Amino acid sequence: MSKKQTYSIGELAREFDVTTRTIRFYEDQGLVAPERRGQTRVYTPADRVTLKLILRGKRLGFSLAESRELIGMYQPQSDNRSQLLALQEKIHQRRVQLDQQLRDIQLLQQELDNAEQRCLESLNQLESKENV
């Protein structure tokens, strides 16, 4: 009864709207490491999650190196004190950056509101002139 859910490269490519080339490139970069059935790559749900994280990173403007680092943060895997402290610091730095991004987004949203407002006003002015 073990759920042996797996995915082909094509399935994942379709689901995430990327090319298979892209997924293979991520493998080249050591971001995913699918098993093989013969030659063919076989992806596990864990691989799928990893892809999801990478693509979320992309939406936030992260490089693959940054995404790799972030993914690494989720599995501490370390009983080394200094490494844990370094990890803690990295987490802190990421949070600082995310906070900045959040502020940037809020400002931009505000500006879009204003731009839309001016846009609507221009449209209204056009309409009123047309109706003379």
Added chain:
Amino acid sequence: MSKKQTYSIGELAREFDVTTRTIRFYEDQGLVAPERRGQTRVYTPADRVTLKLILRGKRLGFSLAESRELIGMYQPQSDNRSQLLALQEKIHQRRVQLDQQLRDIQLLQQELDNAEQRCLESLNQLESKENV
């Protein structure tokens, strides 16, 4: 009494922590168009704001082309109806994307919280073992 505040390329580079090469590159791409005093570029406060917007865009992962488009949105400059409607649509699309980014950030923040928590637990375990 007119405030003739201007900036040199070096000043702006220092303020925004980029190289002068970068600023000249943005000019090449038509993002800023400083005046000249002889050969030398002279930047106005408006140019400075433009630079600020570009760099904020970079923090959000925007390409220069996207930032240019965004900056263009702030000056409607158009009495053309179809252009205004197109602008409205662009604004809408940006908002959709920003909403997605905002959700991505919130998820990531949550995950960083968890990662930090596990990090602290690992550190605590190390400490307790040391104190035997």
Added chain:
DNA sequence: GGGGAAGTTTACGTTAACGTAAAGTATTGG
């Protein structure tokens, strides 16, 4: 058994966003 459809490897090509170096001009302080 021929031909799609989906998978594979290898490898060269491409774009964005600058970096970096060379060679020249203009101003300013000791």
Added chain:
DNA sequence: CCAATACTTTACGTTAACGTAAACTTCCCC
């Protein structure tokens, strides 16, 4: 006067993140 500092143009180099093409295998279907 000359040397440092800040500016300029021109131009080739670099990195990330894939795109694209070629040539091959495997499987399935009618």
